[in-house]
Amino acid sequence: MKTADIRRTYLEFFENRGHTLVPSAPLVYNDPTLLFVNAGMVPFKPYFVGDEVAPFNRAVSSQKCVRTLDIEEVGKTTRHGTFFQMLGNFSFGDYFKQGAIEYAWELVTTPQAEGGFGFDPEKIWTTVLTDDDEAFEMWRACGVPAEHIQRRGLKDNYWNMGVPGPGGPCSEIYIDRGPEFGPEGGPEADEDRFLEIWNLVFQTQDLSAVRSKTDFDVAGDLPKKNIDTGAGLERIALLLQGKNNMYEIDEVWPVIARAAELAGKTYGADHEDDVRLRVVGDHIRSSLMLMSDGVAPGNEARGYVLRRLLRRAIRAMRLLGVHDEVLPELLPISRNLMSESWPEVVSNWKRISEVGYAEEAAFRRTLTSGTQIFDVAVKKAKEAGEDSLSGAAAFQLHDTYGFPIDLTLEMAEEQGLQVDRKAFGTLMQEQRERAKADARAKKGGLVNTEAYRELRAAGETPFTGYSELAGQTKVR
Ligand code: ATP
Ligand code: MG
Ligand code: MG
Ligand code: MG
Secondary structure (H helix, E strand, O other), X not given: OOHHHHHXXXXXXXXXXXXXXXXXXXXXXXXXXXXXXXXXXXXXXHHHHOOOOOOOOEEEEEEEEEOHHHHHHOOOOOOOOOXXXXXXXEEEOOOOHHHHHHHHHHHHHOOHHHOOOOOXXXXXXXXXXXXXXXXXXXXXXXXXXXXXXXXXXXXXXXXXXXXXXXXXXXXXXXXXXXXXXXXXXXXXXOOOOEEEEEEEEEEEEEEEXXXXXXXXXXXXXXXXXXXXXXXXXXHHHHHHOOOOOHHHOOOOHHHHHHHHHHHOOOOOOOHHHHHHHHHHXXXXXXXXXXXXXXXXXXXXXXXXXXXXXXXXXXXXXXXXOOOOOOHHHHHHHHHHHHOOOOOHHHHOHHHHHHHHHHHHHHHHHHHHHHHHHHHHHHHHHHHOOOOEEOHHHHHHHHHHHOOOHHHHHHHHHHOOOEEOHHHHHHHHHHHHHHHHHHHHHOOOOOOOHHHHHHHHHHHHHHHHHHHHHHHHOOOO
């Protein structure tokens, strides 16, 4: 099944069962607690918390999601994309646990010819919150054997937004990919072999404070019991297309194939090259979708994420041996793959390509000048028998050559070196203070405060980025 067909199957299944089809919200959504939309429920949050009355009792959507939290996983695990599509069915005080479980079971097990996904029931495992006997029994009633239902604690089977709001126990569906992918023992033992495809959240509680996934205060019950589910479209696609990972599915693979061709590499021949190719496939698609939703590369939080994705893709291509421009080769392929489900990538193409290509040109200039300085610093550190690059070198790369600290960290790691982050931080701080002192000294005179603001913004970039990204860890 093509990814677009899986998406259609899901949406139609729930539309046929009284759900209103709600189009995806853009990745940048009006929610100050979020960098990007990272779950299907985000646009429905006001209905769940009771701020607004839902115009429907049941909804279904295919939501564009970006999880920056997963950026380091890309290409290394089989199942984490920075961009992915979350399919979801939602009930606002209508059906609850039993309905959600029965619908999910029906959709995953109904043969494809009859409008389902046709998974072999024997390969299905589910999880429930430790003492959720009710959910356990409901799965049993569907025909899941008791040994395929695992009880897990709050960390895995209680869902909250990371901020005050709705929360509740959840139950997840996993597919056993077979012994060649890992040990026996269900999802509790191995989440690569047992691939999580769908999370069913039974929203019942109103949380007044959330300190972590497992540490929160319950203010009381929500006015209504809601259902919020999230199924990973790419994960279902990789299973139904018989692929090893989500980067090899129809919506991503041709980008990788072209990247490999440009590099003169054979995918599958070398693990490190494969990881780089998968990073390229993933990041090109995420960048396309972010640019389509109006994000432009920059030094503030969202723009910085996009910049990082584009630059990581370009650098991965360099490490594969391609020094020519790559975006004009790869971005149009990704556009063609995504346009069936997301026609806006075609209507927005002029802006997407202009923004993307300009960023590549800028990055190429940065790399040309900075890489020489970096190489000298590496050589010096190695000759001195040190295991890390000095803070001064990292600072010079940042200050003079515009190397974001992540880039220096990544390049150093490739050389088996660390970076003296502490010294780097001190130098950055000193720079900020100098700028402030300068501004004070010139107060009353003709000061171009814009320049200082820019300097400060650039200086703080890596740290804003990290804390913003860390913020996302809290949110599903
Ligand atoms: P995992 O444990 O594999 O990181 P998760 O528990 O963080 O996944 P949920 O927050 O439960 O995921 O999201 C609901 C569904 O969205 C998951 O069951 C999965 O199918 C899909 N999903 C989550 N993160 C990603 C990702 N980075 N790339 C692709 N699909 C994802
Ligand atoms: Mg996760
Ligand atoms: Mg999980
Ligand atoms: Mg989950």
